[in-house]
Amino acid sequence: MTDSLNTITQEKFDQAESLVISLLRSAVPNLxxxxxxxxxxxxVRPAASFYALEADRLAEAQATRxxxxxxxxxxxxxxxxxxxxxxxxxxxxxxxxxxxxxxxVLVSNNQTYTLSAGLTLTTLDGITFGISTTYTAKPNPDSGxxxxxPVLPAEDGVxxxxxxxxxxxxxxxxxxxxxxxxxxxxxxxxGFVSATASAQFSGGADAETxxxxxxxxxxxxxHRSLExxxxxxxxxxxxxxxxxxxxxxxxxxxxxxxxxxxxxxHNAQGVAMGGxxxxxxxxxxxxxxxxxxxxxxxxxxNTYSIEISADDAPGFYAVRAVADAEAEISPSLEFGAxxxxxxxxVADVRAHTNLALTRHDLDPANGLxxxxxxxxxxxxxxxxxxxxxxxxxxxxxxxLYVAPQLADIQAYVDDPSVMNxxxxxxxxxxxxxxxxxxxxxxxxxxxxxxxVEGMRAALAxxxxxxxxxxxxTESEIVAVLHQFDILRVNMGPEPSRGFQMxxxxxxxxxxxxxxxxxxxxxxxxxxxxxxxxxxxxxxAIDPNDIYITVSDE
Amino acid sequence: MMRPSxxxxxxxxxxxxxxxxxxxxxxxxxxxxxxxxxxTKIVTGMQKMAQRFTNTFLTIVGDVKFDQNFGTxxxxxxxxxxxxxxxxxxxxxxxxxxxxxxxxxxxxALTDVYGELPDDERLEGATLLDYSxxxxxxVLSIQIELTSLAGGSYTFVLPVQAIRS
Numbered sequence: 001m002t003d004s005l006n007t008i009t010q011e012k013f014d015q016a017e018s019l020v021i022s023l024l025r026s027a028v029p030n031l032x033x034x035x036x037x038x039x040x041x042x043x044v045r046p047a048a049s050f051y052a053l054e055a056d057r058l059a060e061a062q063a064t065r066x067x068x069x070x071x072x073x074x075x076x077x078x079x080x081x082x083x084x085x086x087x088x089x090x091x092x093x094x095x096x097x098x099x100x101x102x103x104x105v106l107v108s109n110n111q112t113y114t115l116s117a118g119l120t121l122t123t124l125d126g127i128t129f130g131i132s133t134t135y136t137a138k139p140n141p142d143s144g145x146x147x148x149x150p151v152l153p154a155e156d157g158v159x160x161x162x163x164x165x166x167x168x169x170x171x172x173x174x175x176x177x178x179x180x181x182x183x184x185x186x187x188x189x190x191g192f193v194s195a196t197a198s199a200q201f202s203g204g205a206d207a208e209t210x211x212x213x214x215x216x217x218x219x220x221x222x223h224r225s226l227e228x229x230x231x232x233x234x235x236x237x238x239x240x241x242x243x244x245x246x247x248x249x250x251x252x253x254x255x256x257x258x259x260x261x262x263x264x265x266h267n268a269q270g271v272a273m274g275g276x277x278x279x280x281x282x283x284x285x286x287x288x289x290x291x292x293x294x295x296x297x298x299x300x301x302n303t304y305s306i307e308i309s310a311d312d313a314p315g316f317y318a319v320r321a322v323a324d325a326e327a328e329i330s331p332s333l334e335f336g337a338x339x340x341x342x343x344x345x346v347a348d349v350r351a352h353t354n355l356a357l358t359r360h361d362l363d364p365a366n367g368l369x370x371x372x373x374x375x376x377x378x379x380x381x382x383x384x385x386x387x388x389x390x391x392x393x394x395x396x397x398x399x400l401y402v403a404p405q406l407a408d409i410q411a412y413v414d415d416p417s418v419m420n421x422x423x424x425x426x427x428x429x430x431x432x433x434x435x436x437x438x439x440x441x442x443x444x445x446x447x448x449x450x451x452v453e454g455m456r457a458a459l460a461x462x463x464x465x466x467x468x469x470x471x472x473t474e475s476e477i478v479a480v481l482h483q484f485d486i487l488r489v490n491m492g493p494e495p496s497r498g499f500q501m502x503x504x505x506x507x508x509x510x511x512x513x514x515x516x517x518x519x520x521x522x523x524x525x526x527x528x529x530x531x532x533x534x535x536x537x538x539x540a541i542d543p544n545d546i547y548i549t550v551s552d553e
Numbered sequence: 554m555m556r557p558s559x560x561x562x563x564x565x566x567x568x569x570x571x572x573x574x575x576x577x578x579x580x581x582x583x584x585x586x587x588x589x590x591x592x593t594k595i596v597t598g599m600q601k602m603a604q605r606f607t608n609t610f611l612t613i614v615g616d617v618k619f620d621q622n623f624g625t626x627x628x629x630x631x632x633x634x635x636x637x638x639x640x641x642x643x644x645x646x647x648x649x650x651x652x653x654x655x656x657x658x659x660x661x662a663l664t665d666v667y668g669e670l671p672d673d674e675r676l677e678g679a680t681l682l683d684y685s686x687x688x689x690x691x692v693l694s695i696q697i698e699l700t701s702l703a704g705g706s707y708t709f710v711l712p713v714q715a716i717r718s
Contacts, residue, residue, distance in 0.1 A: 005618075013619040018666075025668065032566035032597075034660040034667050035623055036605035039568055049619070 017048035098168040099175030099204025106193040112138040121183040129166040137162040175204035250282040250467035259528035308379040314407040316400040325395035331544040347382040372508035373429040403429035435541040440490040440498025466539040474518040570596040625649035673703035
């Protein structure tokens with residue numbers, strides 16, 4: 001903090017002096033405060049100097065009273081200033097962590113090598129690692145001493161090697177160097193040949209920036225119990241609580257008053273009574289699916305039945321594909337439709353289990369809907385048109401869209417030490433509007449290279465970030481494409497129009513809805529009775545379902 | 554010399570008296586010296602004007618932190634050897650008088666900041682009347698006459714003591 005008059009600028013002093021003169025004149029108007037007077041020299045100037053100093057100190061203190069002001073100041077504040085504010089909320093700024101890994105040190109002789117503490121190893125990019133203890137690499141190390149490393153014959157049959165544990169000097173994700181990354185040593189030694197990363201390093205994380213902290217803080221300081229939308233989101237993500245922060249991309253909490261909340265209307269009047277919460281947890285970026293090998297039972301000629309238990313794929317959303325066990329399944333969907341290309345025709349019949357045993361309140365009369373996409377859901381897949389099939393049993397490969405760790409999240413909110421005793425929390429996989437995209441971009445005359453893969457990645461990233469919103473529009477997609485150096489997107493009239501967007505989603509009753517056109521508007525398919533509202537649906541796209549063609553004008 | 558008049562000093566702006574004066578024998582001008590008296594008094598009127606002028610005249614320009622333009626070059630010229638001859642002394646004094654007058658008149662005009670100033674406290678002119686060097690004692694004596702807008706005048710002698718090495 002400012003503690004010297006030497007830091008006061010002329011401008012600040014002038015402002016302070018004007019104020020002191022004004023204040024004195026208003027209080028004691030018969031004092032002559034002009035320059036050259038004794039009062040000016042002995043009273044006004046010292047008072048103005050100290051006033052300016054205190055004004056500076058106050059400004060410094062005010063600038064550190066909020067994280068937002070620190071961020072707007074444009075200079076990185078001290079950790080002390082940030083943590084002083086955070087201590088009021090028992091939150092810590094994430095300081096990052098140092099990556100660690102093993103360096104494969106290749107040496108020419110099978111002998112003892114000593115690597116002293118303080119030795120540093122640096123990559124070509126300038127990332128430095130070090131060792132904090134002295135290691136001895138020898139052909140026959142003592143098994144009980146972790147500081148003795150075995151020297152082993154290398155694959156080339158000529159040299160030898162040992163694996164040296166190192167840690168990055170500075171925290172940061174860039175310390176997670178790839179396997180094979182070369183290092184130079186700060187101090188070489190006789191017999192040294194080379195040093196490379198034995199495998200990808202891990203554990204490196206960047207320190208949290210002030211902007212990231214400001215974004216995280218509302219969730220971090222929300223009340224630490226499952227009582228509000230913000231606190232539910234915060235608790236699930238918090239490393240000190242749910243710990244699902246790395247997997248949860250978006251969370252939608254459907255509770256009292258929300259159209260898609262059906263479970264709090266279990267009364268004769270069908271009136272919402274509260275006390276029930278459905279948590280739609282998007283724990284994936286692009287659509288995630290599991291591949292199971294399941295045995296099908298022949299139920300009629302060319303038709304098999306496959307049972308999906310509640311534990312096979314908890315809360316699965318939809319069937320992506322069913323194929324023979326040894327068959328390859330296409331990475332792409334049929335544009336605007338399920339299942340994936342190459343899949344058998346499948347009828348997906350949902351059911352539920354353990355409704356009578358669970359503590360969660362679900363209406364058995366509406367069990368199919370109310371258990372949809374939860375850990376209580378089961379299914380029977382009827383696989384049709386299996387050619388040449390007459391065996392009683394047949395192995396199939398089944399791909400199901402899931403929300404990873406759904407069962408873990410449900411288990412967490414069911415934990416007696418966590419759960420809200422006033423409410424019933426059920427975790428669901430979000431309804432996924434699976435998007436397909438075909439675009440034609442026109443490049444600038446003379447341009448040869450267009451970053452198609454970059455566009456695909458950017459589009460996938462954008463669409464997979466659209467969770468629990470009412471629509472996805474072509475203008476959003478076009479805006480993403482124009483981040484790349486293209487002339488235009490072919491938005492001309494049919495049939496030459498170079499933009500097609502489709503979406504397919506399945507509601508809790510099993511009805512499949514298809515959307516297409518310049519706007520995928522979820523309001524067209526809203527059906528709260530089947531858990532279809534903007535609060536329950538996310539947009540998602542697999543990069544394989546983005547088709548980009550490049551043309552000239 | 555002050556013209557005989559009756560002045561009402563009620564409601565005047567005041568300063569703290571810092572410039573003491575003694576009548577030297579056989580002169581009509583007061584000899585000034587800077588000192589706070591044991592019983593501190595306030596000063597107004599032409600005496601305050603003379604005090605302001607003297608303070609400004611004797612302040613080395615650039616010496617005041619945050620007011621680098623306040624003061625005159627009088628001392629700088631003396632230190633650079635102006636006292637070697639009376640001609641240079643006169644030039645230095647006249648230039649310093651100009652600096653001091655500019656500074657004082659600038660503030661006198663700022664009535665919205667400092668308040669109204671009666672004519673007998675507003676400096677109209679400052680004239681170097683006489684000057685002499687007592688080489689043996691290292692004293693430079695400067696006689697100055699200040700005139701106010703009201704027509705009054707105030708003549709005084711500033712003794713400037715040299716530092717003997």
